[in-house]
Amino acid sequence: MLKDHIKVMKVFAEAGEIIGRKKLQKMVFIGKKLQFPFYERYDFHFYGPYSEELTLRIEELCNLGFLQEMKEKKGGYFQYRYSLTEIGEQFLSQNDFEMPALNGCMKAMNDQSSRFLELVSTVLYFEDLEKEEVKEKVFTLKSKQRYTEEEVEEAYHYIETLKTKVH
Numbered sequence: 001m002l003k004d005h006i007k008v009m010k011v012f013a014e015a016g017e018i019i020g021r022k023k024l025q026k027m028v029f030i031g032k033k034l035q036f037p038f039y040e041r042y043d044f045h046f047y048g049p050y051s052e053e054l055t056l057r058i059e060e061l062c063n064l065g066f067l068q069e070m071k072e073k074k075g076g077y078f079q080y081r082y083s084l085t086e087i088g089e090q091f092l093s094q095n096d097f098e099m100p101a102l103n104g105c106m107k108a109m110n111d112q113s114s115r116f117l118e119l120v121s122t123v124l125y126f127e128d129l130e131k132e133e134v135k136e137k138v139f140t141l142k143s144k145q146r147y148t149e150e151e152v153e154e155a156y157h158y159i160e161t162l163k164t165k166v167h
Contacts, residue, residue, distance in 0.1 A: 007038060007099060008057055009066060009084060009092050014102045015110040017083040021055075022047050024082060026117035027109045028054055033124040034166050036100060048122045048142075058082070066091055103165045112158075119147055120155045131156070 011018075011028060018024050029049040032038040040051040061067040066088030070081040084092070109117060122142060126134045135152050 002095070004039060005057055005061055005064075005066075006092065006095055007036075008054070008061065009088055010099060010102065011106050012067065012082065012084040013089070013092055014104070015106040017081055018110055019079065019081050020114045021058075021080050023110070023114040023117055024058070025050055025054060026114065026121040027106060029121045030109060030117065030124060030162070031102070031105060033121075033127070034105060034162055036102065036105075036166075042125075044125060044141075048118045049125045061088070100166075105162050105165050108162065108165065115145065116151075116155070116158075118142070118145065119151060120158055123152065123155045124159065 008028065011024075011031070015027065018027065026048065028038050028040065029042055029051070032040070032042070040053040040057070042049040042051045044050075058067065058069075062069045065085055068081075068083050068085050072079045072081065112120075119138065119142070122138055123134055126137050129137070135149070138147055138152055
């Protein structure tokens with residue numbers, strides 16, 4: 001049962017504090033697409049790939065005291081900050097199991113903006129399509145984000161960079 005919870009905790013162990021629920025969702029989705037053993041099911045939602053399972057898992061980790069969630073008012077919305085608690089770190093050190101090293105991928109993703117990770121995860125969500133079709137999806141489904149051709153190319157390049165970290 002806690003195996004999948006531990007995998008999520010490892011994201012925080014590597015990345016440190018993660019600011020934003022959207023960013024967290026995208027980081028785990030991208031990790032899954034990079035073949036890390038995350039098994040949460042994702043659907044495409046307003047902000048790109050989203051997993052209700054991951055949301056529930058995060059809530060459970062907070063309730064267990066393994067993750068700290070800090071809610072901050074930012075202008076007209078709330079922003080959430082997540083980090084491992086001391087109890088969470090102790091639990092992780094006592095219940096570690098074999099998981100492929102995240103190889104700096106989570107830290108690298110955490111350094112990116114959630115807007116960029118939304119683009120990267122959208123590109124990966126439609127990775128089975130031709131590049132031009134992916135661009136069309138991005139420009140249609142994410143029209144409010146006003147991504148440019150250059151940003152889409154940057155997303156493809158970033159995906160390749162992450163893949164080299166994994167292998």
